Amino acid sequence: MLKSVIGAVVALGLGALPVLADYPEKEIQGIIQWGAGGSTDTVARAITPHAEAALGGNIVMQNVTGGVGAIGLNQVADAEADGYSILFGAENPLLYKVMKLGDKDYSDFVAINIIARGVPILVANVDAPFDTFPEMVEYVNANPRAVKFGSTGPGGLPSVVTAMINSKTPLDVTFVPYDGDGPALTALQGGAIDVMPAVLGAAIEGIKGGTMKPLALFDIEASPQLPDVPTIVSTNPEFEEMLPWGPFFGVFVKQGTPDDVVTKLTAAYAEAAKNPDFEALIDGRGFKMLSLSGAEADTFLSEWQATTSWLIHDAGLTKASPEEFGIAKP
Amino acid sequence: MDVLQSLLIPIIDLKLLGLIALGTFAGIYVGAIPGLSVTMAVSILISFTFSWEVYPALALMIGIYMGGVYGGSRTAILLNIPGAPAAIATALDGYPLAQKGLAGEAIGIVTVVSFIGGFIGILALALFAPLLADFAIRFQPRDYMLLAVLGILLVGSLSGDSLVKGIFAGALGIGLGSVGMDPLTYTERFTFGTDALRSGVSFVAVMIGMFGISEGLMQLHTVNTAAVKQKIGRIIPSWPLVRKHLPLGLQTSSIGTVIGALPGTGGDIAALIAYDHATRVTRNPEVPFGKGAIEGLVAPETANNAAVGGAFIPMLTLGIPGDAVTAIMIGALFIHGLNPGPMLMVEQPDMFWFIVSALGLANVFMLIFGLTGIKMFVKIVEMPRAMLLPVILLLSIVGAYAVSNSLADVYWMLGFGVFGYFLKLYGYPLGPVILGVILSRLLDDNWRRAIISDQESLWMLLKGTLASPLSLVLFVSVVLIFVSKTPLWGMIFRKKAG
């Protein structure tokens, strides 16, 4: 009772203050759509303290997982568009519509910052009887179904990279499903699977330590962290038209958030992305810094959505055609 | 000498020592309160310690981790609400002891054996980390599947009077664990087309409902009878008592270390497998299991604390998390500019020894803090039930909400509370339900991986199992335990026939 009285008194006091000029006037809730310890989580938690400093506010981070990230996304989409709920998301929502995982994607949000992009890499168990991508193709063709590829759910990085490979050189392999590239890479090191398409950041330390073997980097240029790993383009130039491609992380607020709030958040995160410590983290983990916002971010998102939706649609992985949602074929 | 130097870092630096102590103390409460988890606390600490050096940040996290795993036993014993999934097995025998007025003694023995378990885990980490990590990552999907089956056979010991009801409850749990969008294929299972069920049923909400709420509703029947008077006896267990249970404790500590080191299994599964082990190797417990057997406290509590050291084994040697908490710590190391991976031990061996040392200190602090203030805790049980029950209910609601800030979880908790209440009234054991939920994913995911890897052929799966020494050992254990429990089956069926 007493508490509510105090509350009412303070509320009256606060009501007298100008509201918008003071954003943020309370804690901001930051929803991370993937679990604690994952790439999205690490990047979100690493950039946010720098953004808090630039913003002069407090962002309370929380992991809301499940439904391939849709639960967290919907939670922000259902909250008020006041800038007090922000979403830390990865690329998955752009495929929700075609995968029938949800009816919302980033077109319902304003991109504050598309922080960084990951680079896909094909890694193999150290004892696998092949060392390069062409050797792998040869071995797979000689031994149909014998090679075990790790996979995660349809629409995830492994499925997209596999779709890319299949669109050029169809492979007859067995897919063993995992619930993320972390567990799959562990299984790769233990020999439960032979090959895994993963994001460089998750595999980089294993490659450096010799517990897994890189086959090919799915990018146009070699990675500065692993200059000796050949790119797929160097052995199979036919892949160039689909690259560069990669998963990404970004910060988003709901569509309809006041402009000055968007401006403040955008400035804060752009500032944070320039922090040397954060840049070192992004480089060290083999990501490519983007730090896109505004129109640049929108173009990036729509191009990404078009390329990937059609790629996995042509691979027969989607539940609805991208055309239904007005996603034009690139 | 570098090793010694690194080991000494947290001991001679008073600030680090203080942080470990503070973390352990806070961890005990984080662990004890349902809804607050170590995973959550460590995540929050990442932001909180962002600008710190890496050693102090780790010191605090390690303290919370050690204390939290132990703290779950407090509420399990006192209120029959496990503070964390790893303490579920502890409630099975701990709560009956509290009902006999022996809560203090139960907490005392749990504290001491947790210390022993923690110590064994740390010792294994310090001495055999590379060896154990190498062993752990060789576990194939079929081995994980066999491990899950081994765990499920525990239904036999948890069933109490009716095995059929126990199997029903266990199957229900496995079914509950598979509700939602299947993380491997994104297929919807048991969602009935509703959005609310897509993310699955929150396991902690089920746990709080089935244990906390249903127990609370049960106690309303006798709300006005006086609370159990607690005997203020000896709290620190006597040496003969500890010695008597030491052989079992060492076995279950080893089980806990190995299961902790396996990527994908943690303290909760370690505690259940250890409990199962105890029910089999204990020939004549003084008190039957489930009614307050000391062995039923020793096994899970040594195992879940040993699993802490175990979980660091793959993390520090390979950069592979042993459980959810070590996964977050890997993220924390990245944020602090380190690169946990196979090279960490080569490039920064001081980090390894620092963690070993910090864990050891946290373990000692856990023993000290655990043994002090027990009398005050025990008083909770002596509070009038009519006052205590509303508080427990409120704490359960808040705990269920806090897991993922979701009102839906509160409804789940209530729903399972009421359901669990009816199950209890009509003689169904609740332990197997929780067991099923915990093991559901381990069983289901790895069954599918195993059978896919063997080209959908049961014959090839069997052949593969018999050809691998590890799988063979697990398979033989499963068969032996199953057969050893068949007399029970025989009894039931004979009764039916007659």
Added chain:
Amino acid sequence: MQTTQPRRPGELVFTIIMVLGSLFLLWSAYGISGFEALSAPGAIPMVTAATMAICALMILRDTLRRSPVTGEKLERDILPMPVVVTIVMITAYALLLKPLGFVPTSFIFLTVMIRYLARCTFARAVLLSVVIVAVIYLVFRVVFTVLMPAGIVPEAEIIAWVSGLFAGEGN
């Protein structure tokens, strides 16, 4: 062993619900992927639902054989008044949490429950509730920053205001 125990009130109905529920789950599990493959996402759910159904039928057969218990009543031994009131109160709590907010809802819940169960004076119930809610609020909201629904109390603003006082002018 359990055959010797008599049947409790409502037990038969509960068992029948369990049988029907298990059969429904079995049907639902079949709908996931049918008999597509051993590795199908519906394989384990079908096995578990079938196990539940078989066990439930065995329990039903057993329950039917037992004689009803004498001297127990549904409203006294299965669903006594305090149990019903508690279930209703928790439901009300969940319903009011969003619109009213954490602090007032918890306070009302505790006061009513303590007053109802302990039959102590109103003042004592209020006092206890205030203390307990304050402690829970401190632990969950302030220390662990669990964002409870604020409802009618602008608590986030209050916290920001209070921490602003400590932080001084800046921020």
